[in-house]
Amino acid sequence: MRKLKEKVIDKLIAAKATSAEVDFVVWLSHHQDASGLVRGVYYRDICDSLHILSPQTFYNVKNSLEAKGIIEVCKDDSWHGDWDIRILDNDFSNEDFRPGKIQGSYLNMGLSVFYSREFFEMKANEKLMTMLYIKIAGVGSPNYHIGTALFFQKYTALFGVKERTLRDYLKGIKRFFAIGIKDRKYWISPLRKKVNRESGTTDRAERVKQVAGSLCRRFRLDAAQAYQAIQELMEDYTYRVCIDLETVFMESIQDLLIRRNDNHTERRKWKKRDINKKYLHKIFREHLPDWALTV
Numbered sequence: 268m269r270k271l272k273e274k275v276i277d278k279l280i281a282a283k284a285t286s287a288e289v290d291f292v293v294w295l296s297h298h299q300d301a302s303g304l305v306r307g308v309y310y311r312d313i314c315d316s317l318h319i320l321s322p323q324t325f326y327n328v329k330n331s332l333e334a335k336g337i338i339e340v341c342k343d344d345s346w347h348g349d350w351d352i353r354i355l356d357n358d359f360s361n362e363d364f365r366p367g368k369i370q371g372s373y374l375n376m377g378l379s380v381f382y383s384r385e386f387f388e389m390k391a392n393e394k395l396m397t398m399l400y401i402k403i404a405g406v407g408s409p410n411y412h413i414g415t416a417l418f419f420q421k422y423t424a425l426f427g428v429k430e431r432t433l434r435d436y437l438k439g440i441k442r443f444f445a446i447g448i449k450d451r452k453y454w455i456s457p458l459r460k461k462v463n464r465e466s467g468t469t470d471r472a473e474r475v476k477q478v479a480g481s482l483c484r485r486f487r488l489d490a491a492q493a494y495q496a497i498q499e500l501m502e503d504y505t506y507r508v509c510i511d512l513e514t515v516f517m518e519s520i521q522d523l524l525i526r527r528n529d530n531h532t533e534r535r536k537w538k539k540r541d542i543n544k545k546y547l548h549k550i551f552r553e554h555l556p557d558w559a560l561t562v
Contacts (some may be wrong), residue, residue: 268301269377269470274338276374276398280425282335286391288329290317292337295354296376298477301355306513307481309349317387324407345535346485374402379464393439401445402513405455411455418453434475475501478513486520486534489541496544500551519551526550 271292279289294313299307309507319325329350332338341351359373359431380401386394413421419430425432437446445456457463476497479497483490497520501512523546528537 268295268299268359268374269473270357270359271296271354271374271376271398272357272359273372273374273402274308275354276402278335278337278356278394280392280395282337283427284337284395285328285331286336286389286394287317287319287324287393288332288337289391289560290387291328291332293376293381295338295352296357297381297473298473299354299357299397300511300513301358301360301362303354304351305353305477306351307346307349307477308352309481309484312480332525349481349484352559353536372402374398375405377466377468377470378462379466380443382466382468383461385461389439390436392428393436395426396422396436397440399454400440401457401462404462408457413446413454414452415498416451453456461555471502475505479517482513482516482520485517486524488520489538492501493540493542496542497545499544504555506557507561508555509561510556515554519547519554522554523547523550 275292279292284292291313294316295305295308302304307331310539312324313319314322314325329338329340329352333340337355338354339353341353343351345369378401380397386397389397400411419433422433423430426436428436440446442459443458445454447454465520475498478501479494482488482497483493486493499517501516504512520542523542524534524537527539527541531537
């Protein structure tokens with residue numbers, strides 16, 4: 268569910284989000300479920316993905332975004348070293364995305380621009396301007412135009428900067444937009460080769476990667492074997508069920524490991540942590556309600 272609602276972008280702008288804070292939200296949007304939740308967020312995953320050198324930066328950004336009301340953070344003491352993080356006001360669980368249905372105003376975070384080094388190298392407000400204009404283009408106005416005087420009046424107020432700084436932002440976003448002046452208006456259009464392309468990964472692939480990695484770490488599983496087993500089963504069932512697969516897999520893996528370890532329910536006592544795909548599939552089907560299967 269790589270989507271970001273307009274309200275979230277507005278909140279980031281109003282909160283004067285830093286460049287690192289914008290990056291953090293972008294990363295979350297790539298791995299969230301339909302309700303905007305990412306379970307098992309591990310500091311090292313974000314540090315590696317966003318090239319954050321200091322773990323303390325991760326904690327600072329997480330705490331700052333929470334204080335600004337952009338994210339909600341939950342720490343489950345059952346699991347050590349990670350968090351469940353939700354992007355607030357980014358719930359799509361009741362949205363109908365079938366063809367022909369009218370969609371709300373949201374930004375497609377699966378576009379290649381939101382994976383590119385060029386995007387992550389920009390200043391915070393340049394990133395937010397890029398997100399704003401791509402969102403506008405995505406809802407039917409590919410050639411955004413606005414009077415030059417109104418442009419400066421509107422966006423100096425929105426970002427709390429001077430005209431000179433705003434001009435610098437325009438130079439910065441030219442890597443993703445064609446920008447020109449005609450009839451005393453700014454015309455801003457996304458560059459198709461850089462913006463209007465999918466990233467090459469799918470919503471399912473991003474979710475599977477996050478969920479499989481999180482479950483392997485939380486249950487301290489043999490990473491290579493377990494990751495592949497969970498990944499393959501999730502890919503098989505993602506479009507065949509109408510419920511959240513992640514919780515079903517958590518219940519199934521815990522059940523499997525309890526059975527494998529002489530019915531010990533305390534995780535610290537488990538000695539056997541290997542996962543057999545066929546056995547996991549069997550237990551998974553025991554935990555998956557029949558009504559949840561759609562095909």
